[in-house]
Amino acid sequence: MKEVKIGLLGFGTVGTGVYELLRKNINLIEEKVGLRPVIKKILVKNLNKKRNVIIDPHLFTNDINEILQDPEISIICELIGGIEPAKDYILKAFEKGKEVVTANKAVLALCGKEIWENCTKRKRFLGFEASVGGGIPVIKTLKEALIGNEINSIIGIVNGTTNYILTRMLENNLNFKEALKEAQAKGYAEADPSLDIKGIDSAHKISILASLAFGIYIPASEVYTEGIEEIELMDLRFAKDLGYIVKLLAFAKKRKDKIEIRVHPTLISENHVLTSIRLNYNAFYITGDFIGDVLIYGLGAGKEPTASAVVSDIIDAIEYFYFGKRPFIRYPLTKNNHLIKLRPIEEVEFKYYFRFSAIDKPGVLSKISGILGKYNISIASVIQIGRQKRKGSVPIVMLTHETKEKNVNKALQEINKLDVVTSPTKKFRILD
């Protein structure tokens, strides 16, 4: 049976997962595809590191050239992560005529244009399923299954860490710090959790998905991003009482010729299917003009699910490699970048949840609503939770009708300056 030789760059969690998957399921794969994918070399920093897996030590090398220069190796899996040297290795692999599979979202979200253009120029294959949503086949769905559709929007719960924290806060009455600590103890959050909790990881992922969906490169730096680190349990509970669940959502939407791309905590009505995505699960809710709504849900991280995505890409890469020149590729960037028209968040209209912290005395509500009125912000409902005083102030929760973000920002700035308002107003957008 024909063997296809693979080089792994990196042997951390995902690399180990890929190795273990190929060891366990190699016969199953061979039965289905008629070829045997075999790992020939693995690039590691430290050849002598003790590893928790039984593996022939001769597979390891600390010299990238042993892989790049090996004509027998046709597929390179970049599982190092980060920008450099990952990017350099990917570009060199293309140059050497090798197909590339990567699990690296940062390199695509920040340097995607260069990588994709290089891939096309060299007529190579780039698999990146594992870069977004772990094992969930969202890339394949967008690139292949929905190829006949104009994509209208992608709404995703794309970060398991923050979804875990928000779920545990609400369901177990934990504050943010407690839930974060628990997520760290369970291995769902890093020691330095900022990439996750500040929404940066989500911004990277939605940048990749938006590029694929709309055919233009939108770097992560263009994504409006808010995290969850300032979310208080109180707001999750008030929202729940009003029939909403708060999730960190990533959005990529096309309306007319403009694209909106953003990451922020959002109130979702309890009957929406996205509210059933709990704990460290991820989900992608995609709307296309023919398919309607489709949701894909699963584990967005972890050794085994990510290995599943990498191996799916390896098989696609092998197919590509054996066909030689493909008559066409499903290149994500079909349009010129100067056609990007992003709609700034200030121009987007939302319904809002506000929580004002105010002194509990007559006339406060009238002052606040006066300012809202001045900026044409129409109130849908007000809940004054009078008896829950904190440091002499009470929370007033308000839902609004649709309003431009710009107006809301101006109004809240003015409201926060009122002497009856004791701390900055909390604002959440509502998913309609």
Place this chain on the structure above:
Amino acid sequence: MKEVKIGLLGFGTVGTGVYELLRKNINLIEEKVGLRPVIKKILVKNLNKKRNVIIDPHLFTNDINEILQDPEISIICELIGGIEPAKDYILKAFEKGKEVVTANKAVLALCGKEIWENCTKRKRFLGFEASVGGGIPVIKTLKEALIGNEINSIIGIVNGTTNYILTRMLENNLNFKEALKEAQAKGYAEADPSLDIKGIDSAHKISILASLAFGIYIPASEVYTEGIEEIELMDLRFAKDLGYIVKLLAFAKKRKDKIEIRVHPTLISENHVLTSIRLNYNAFYITGDFIGDVLIYGLGAGKEPTASAVVSDIIDAIEYFYFGKRPFIRYPLTKNNHLIKLRPIEEVEFKYYFRFSAIDKPGVLSKISGILGKYNISIASVIQIGRQKRKGSVPIVMLTHETKEKNVNKALQEINKLDVVTSPTKKFRILD
């Protein structure tokens, strides 16, 4: 720009959808794949039929040979449905060296072995995404995205008609007939709804998915099948009070070397994500050894979603066609059929929901539980809804611990013969 010529067989709902999709999104598709899929001929029965779509009448033919014999046509889309002449046309298309895309679940579920073997022998491509789950990319997910996984189970809500009926019954207090009538009025159910409500359509679909997941052909005739036509509103409500939602589920599971394949109404615990799949939506909940759980959800029928799936397959077929000989194909049937070992439902263990109809007098429960005890059926809880008399009898609802189906059938047979039992006991299996 290079054109690829397609022949459509049939111009009903799905055919019209494919035509409309290609008309609306042809430029988008061309941008992505660099080729222009063009419908050259459409086989119809009646050339003079008035159609609700603007289309060049010269596209139509009523002679299959005008399509099969046309060397310019490389892709055939079989959208006729049913067994013959669909099967004959598919086999002839392979013979003529054409790739085939079909939306026909019946022909695959009943004659799949012959078709797939023919496809392999002739080294052709068969796309069948639209045969299961409308636009939902469940076939692509199983065939490509999960290729590295050993599939443990597929649990699906695979029929929109029955899911719509069950949702409306529970949420709007309708009985079965009322909900069916409504589904018919909305176009979600056929005038003769038997294929859907008897679970036959679901059996066809799970047969196709199981073949793909386990690599052996399991014809629909091997699927244990129950429908929903005898479900009473009362049971949906009792189940709901106990924390369960009743759905018609299709199962394909592999445990050790045996496969279970079955379709029946099932109680699902309310916190399971499958309970959030309402109305005419479909969902596939797949478990693999590396990916863990993944759910795909969307519209399982309808003109536009199904057209989306057909076009996705057309693009894959074009790719295949242009590569000429593929070094390998992802053939669904990898194992010999004599390796099939199906576990009969009698040998499967479930938790059960029973509703007994009994005369309201002392000793009844003791008689019933005596018989259950005799067959080793252990009771988890009993709810006697004493005041809700119907024709002199009261419902007694009972949940059991895990028990073999065989024992349950014997026990219920005996219980139904008791003179205090007024009508046959209702039995539902519970998803654990």
